[in-house]
Amino acid sequence: MKTPLIPWLSVSLPFLLSCCATSHDNYADRNQLVTDFYAHVEAINDVEFESQVGESMAVWGLWGALENAHGNSADMLVGATVSAFFGGLITALSEGPRYGYEYHLLAVDGDSVIVVLDYFPAEEGQCVRVRMANSVSVKATDAGFCYSDDEY
Template sequence: MNKVFIVLLLLTGCAAGPGIDRAEENRIVTEYYAQVQSTKAVQLSSDVFNGMMIGATVGVIDELDGNREDMIAGGIAGALVGGLFTALFEGSDEAYEYQLFTQKQGEFWVVQKEQLPSDTQCVKVRVADKATLVKAPNQWCENNELLTRSAM
């Protein structure tokens, strides 16, 4: 019975089909082209320490009915588990900051985990709940004021 449940659970996770992201429902989505001014690698902040502290607290509380050694062991185990799950949930701390420019928006920055090819000079910026960048042909940025549009 447990094996069937696990298999069904795994298959359910793979059942997502193609289509428009549900986060874009009832939202204005804007797309425009921007010139890449510069790119630099950045490091994102992390909550691993907070996860370790919460895990340690839970571990100690779970072992309050035991002796001191049990509470210490519970705190250490909780800190390891809390930190590990936080690190797995966050993923890599490496990201890239892109300094962009359009005549209409002026200069602005986008930070994303995906690194674009080093020869990228023009990007399509898609803004909904979050902004994403995709490499675009350079000529699309030559007169980007005319190319600004809203996607429907």
């Protein structure tokens, strides 16, 4: 007897997709101290990250020139130019954005924390949840979490 595909998929697909929808901790967070706290955003400053594109272009350009050293000077020049371009392009793509944000946070317990991020999760004065483990994540949250028990 041949089983139709549509009924079989309609029954099994929810079970197969439910394993993808579970929320577990990040695999990189194992065997580490994970800290969660809530804080007010006091100030936000723009920062510029260092870039390695120039150095990468120089190294790849030298490699391209040496790789084409057996030809004439035009081969060396073209090899250096093409290698420098693609080396710089790959480095720029792998580095990601060059600009970020420095968040000055005031935690609920009174601690002052500075976090540098490459994304913009919240505005000044908002309440955020900070999770520090393998990396730092900051997410805007309800303002009720930023009031300590003493303020009620």
